[in-house]
Amino acid sequence: MNKIITIGREFGSGGREFGRRLSELLGIAYYDQEILSEISKRTSLSEQYVQAIVEHRPSFSFPIHIGQSFYPLGNPAFEQTMTVYQEQERIITEMAAKSDCVIVGRCADHILRAFKPFRIFVYADMHSKMKRCCEKGPEDEQLSDKELRQKIAGIDKKRAKYYEFYTGHPWGDKLNFDLCLNTTRTVIKEIVPAVAKIFA
Amino acid sequence: MNKIITIGREFGSGGREFGRRLSELLGIAYYDQEILSEISKRTSLSEQYVQAIVEHRPSFSFPIHIGQSFYPLGNPAFEQTMTVYQEQERIITEMAAKSDCVIVGRCADHILRAFKPFRIFVYADMHSKMKRCCEKGPEDEQLSDKELRQKIAGIDKKRAKYYEFYTGHPWGDKLNFDLCLNTTRTVIKEIVPAVAKIFA
Numbered sequence: 001m002n003k004i005i006t007i008g009r010e011f012g013s014g015g016r017e018f019g020r021r022l023s024e025l026l027g028i029a030y031y032d033q034e035i036l037s038e039i040s041k042r043t044s045l046s047e048q049y050v051q052a053i054v055e056h057r058p059s060f061s062f063p064i065h066i067g068q069s070f071y072p073l074g075n076p077a078f079e080q081t082m083t084v085y086q087e088q089e090r091i092i093t094e095m096a097a098k099s100d101c102v103i104v105g106r107c108a109d110h111i112l113r114a115f116k117p118f119r120i121f122v123y124a125d126m127h128s129k130m131k132r133c134c135e136k137g138p139e140d141e142q143l144s145d146k147e148l149r150q151k152i153a154g155i156d157k158k159r160a161k162y163y164e165f166y167t168g169h170p171w172g173d174k175l176n177f178d179l180c181l182n183t184t185r186t187v188i189k190e191i192v193p194a195v196a197k198i199f200a
Numbered sequence: 201m202n203k204i205i206t207i208g209r210e211f212g213s214g215g216r217e218f219g220r221r222l223s224e225l226l227g228i229a230y231y232d233q234e235i236l237s238e239i240s241k242r243t244s245l246s247e248q249y250v251q252a253i254v255e256h257r258p259s260f261s262f263p264i265h266i267g268q269s270f271y272p273l274g275n276p277a278f279e280q281t282m283t284v285y286q287e288q289e290r291i292i293t294e295m296a297a298k299s300d301c302v303i304v305g306r307c308a309d310h311i312l313r314a315f316k317p318f319r320i321f322v323y324a325d326m327h328s329k330m331k332r333c334c335e336k337g338p339e340d341e342q343l344s345d346k347e348l349r350q351k352i353a354g355i356d357k358k359r360a361k362y363y364e365f366y367t368g369h370p371w372g373d374k375l376n377f378d379l380c381l382n383t384t385r386t387v388i389k390e391i392v393p394a395v396a397k398i399f400a
Contacts, residue, residue, distance in 0.1 A: 180377075
């Protein structure tokens, strides 16, 4: 089996840790922040700006997949967003063509569909995501439970909108994945060897 | 990790084959038809009748989980249904208490929640389920595509209603499972050793 593995994940579910550990165990490349750096290099936009763009869908009412002819040309913000997205698409495709890899987020499951990647979605219940956030980020410890819940839900809402805008598919729908992994009761370190065995 | 494994599955997704192979590889019990036979023995109802009951929720508008005091006592069909369900619950609990096992369907994930079972859901896209049905059952080959699609959707609709009636939870919701496995692009025989490794 080829080892092009894409990982979608809910915020706080440990999807990034899972992806990193899986790539290490399989001895293949892991792409996450590297993609932003490369986009930034190629577009001469700052990494922060690129990050902001790839975390929001453009505020236009029609989706990208209906075709280029509808783009409101002449709108610089929209054009920059499209440039970033197209560059991201190009970079992810180049990376997958170059070697086996794990790619976290960034609609990679959709972008790489011609490669027939193994598509994983990592999720967890809210309580477990809140706990993980507090363990990982001291800034989340300052938030009340309500605020933290809102933060997590808000980030996932943005991811869902972004994914749906660019792919035309609902975010997190299990039919779009080969394997969905609930980390609520699972120790990530312990489940990784099992998942790695799929590619053995 | 204990090896109480429950498997929910869409009709035609290969969940039963997956469960059987997993139990064989782990060397633990596999319960499916055995549960019906045992209910039949204990209630003196025929296996066919028991099967018919456990495939349909009773046609009453309130769910079982709101408590026994609402049962319409004196309605023999309803009482028989409840007897079968309670017997099923008792048998499944006895089986799990006795030894490690794989149990397919029958709301076992909910019935055994105190055991903290590992809960797997097996699913696939409609095209793949239709293909599998035709390969497994010669009677399905006689159906038109439309008829087969309706049959599959109909069986899953019944399963969903049954599950929701008895558990109070939506059927197939990934949050109620530890692992969801899409068999559309997967050879079941090949994925089983990876899943078995979770329990190694």
